[in-house]
Amino acid sequence: MKKLMLGNEAFARGLYEAGCRIVSSYPGTPSTEITEEIAKYDEVYAEWSPNEKVALEVALGASIAGARSFCGMKHVGLNVAADPLYTASYSGVNAGLVIAVADDQGMHSSQNEQDSRHHAIASKVPMLEPSDSAECKDFVKLAFEISENFDTPVIVRMSTRVAHSQSIVEALERQELELKEYTKNPQKYVMMPAYAKGRHVFVEERTKKLTEYAETSPLNRVEISENAKFGVITNGACYQYTKEALGDKASVLKLGMVNPMPVKLIQDFAEKYEKIYIIEELDGIIENHCRNIGVNNIQGKEIFGYIGELPQSVIAEKLLNEKKDYSEFSENIPMRPPVMCAGCPHRGLFYCLKKLGVTVSGDIGCYTLGAVAPLNAMDTTICMGASISALHGFNKARGSESEHKSVAVIGDSTFMHSGMTGLVNIAYNNSNSTVIILDNSITGMTGHQQNPTTGKNLKGDPAYAVNLEELCKSLGIKRVRVVDPYCLAETEKAIKEELVSDEASVIISRRPCALLKYVKHNPPFAVDSEKCIGCKACMKLGCPAISIKDKKAVIDHTQCVGCGICQEQCKFNAIK
């Protein structure tokens, strides 16, 4: 049956059809839906792991045990999983092991724009890159074959546009596979120096064989156009942009296998034209490869640069000097940045932090929006878990005065991902830092995934729930308390008390995400315009449901969920 599928959904269908049995992932935009979709198939065991390193190790263990397995993550997740990846390259697999890594060209929802192809090259693991949903499904199936034929994990590189675009896919039947036999083989699976030395030799041989495979693999495809005056070498989403912008004006070599890359195929293609353009987003990896193999009639990064996406308009303008005609709106259009939702439990907490003027070491999640106006209550955000460890370093550098004026903020899921180890460090190496866990009982930003604190697993079934209070205490933090961020006075009091204390402390700011289906909302509030004097104290909360009309506050009843923090904020009793 033909169906419109997101790239991620087609990827999951490919896993299903390939007989994949074990899936372990950590959510991250734009990779999340692969794992959410595969969890819908009863034949597949699928789980959310606490982080990408754990997830990849689970998938690797399953592969060694004889099951085709999969692990999915976003680009920065592969940094976390890099440790098992680089050695899984040596150990190889038993049944096929496929890893999805989703890059975010254009940084639609990420903290950096790293190019994951570097990880494939450095770990010497083959990497495939589809350019639409149908290819997602086909490439995944081929990835399992490559994995088993060459004894290697295989990475399939996604991008925001491929992952989150729907195109037509034809669903096929699942190939049921028996569990492969597991045989103890320490020379292959125990990677200590004596055995790893042998495996490194194997890895280098494997790369040679994979390069030969790349010369003739259907993954790499030449499309000759009779009218072409030049050639293009491209990959992933850029292939689609290239075809749209250039049509039959260029011949195209589309690389579906981006590591290792073919040599002769590229040399032969490049010989056909005086000029070859390399159209690849982010780093010049194809371009550098071309130069390394003596193909020098090329131009790439000097035209297209290293930043963001390269959609059809950029290609048409740079190579054909063509620009579309369009009208601009006659006046300035205010920006519409993302904001915390009406009723978001993080709002009250960040309002208190702003009021107290403390330094806030931030982390990755919806609450990173606490950094923007009008709350402006965040000083740093680097990567998952860094809030806690960086606060410890900040305080060690600036001394005890700083300890009384600074906090770390981290979500429940991020804390389980990589915040715990930082908290152990605070206890072990003794800083009086104050850590606030924003426990909204879900992984919010990526669209409501369960995690080890929520009491449910990926399939929605009941699961063990980590008790954050007990966990923090057992890690060595004696002062642990819980507050409700809908109560501003209580929250402010707790933060003040923990800041003055001479011990490390954890405040758990606990209130489920306002968008969770089970959360019951109060009726919307309204402003009594007789009582409202237009002091704008409520506006300091940055709630999207409150605005000023004719110098008085008004509450949009379609947005308000009745959280009541504006009511607590109003000294004139004007909000009811």
Place this chain on the structure above:
Amino acid sequence: METKSIMIVGVGGQGSLLASRIIGNVLLSQGYDVKVSEVHGMSQRGGSVVTYVKYGEKVYSPIVEKGEADIIISFEMLESARALPYLKKGGHLITSVQRIDPMPVITGMAEYPENIVEKLTGAGADVTAVDALSLAEQAGTSKASNVVLMGVLASKMDFPEEVWQNALEKCVPPKFLELNKKAFALGLQNV
């Protein structure tokens, strides 16, 4: 045929994903190659949200760029203004007259432009302005303004109404189907 481009713009949470799913279904049932591109993640939290739908014999790029949209469907007036450069010369812009203040307007750092519909028309756009929110409330819920706008869109495209009805049935959960059919009909009639 040449590839056609539709763009859906609005504010995170207004239901553009359902709208794109309905359009995608209609086009697929008519035998076109179709691509639909959406953005997930951070921008959905009350930020500007953009979805692209492209169809034709063979569609390559899933995204729509400046000067390329044959039709823009907008759930909010400020977003219509923001999307104007994407409209192809002679293209059609369907906008809800709903106004949602963005944070810079709420905090007084910027002003919401006045008379947006007139200014869009003045810039040469062929504009259909609809009070989709009121019509949706008339159908039973403010949340159905996306489907009201699908009704308006249906009146601008050459597909039989039953094709749209079938797509609604496929995309909307059964318990909300009647309500959404009513919203669609109100959109279709109120052009």
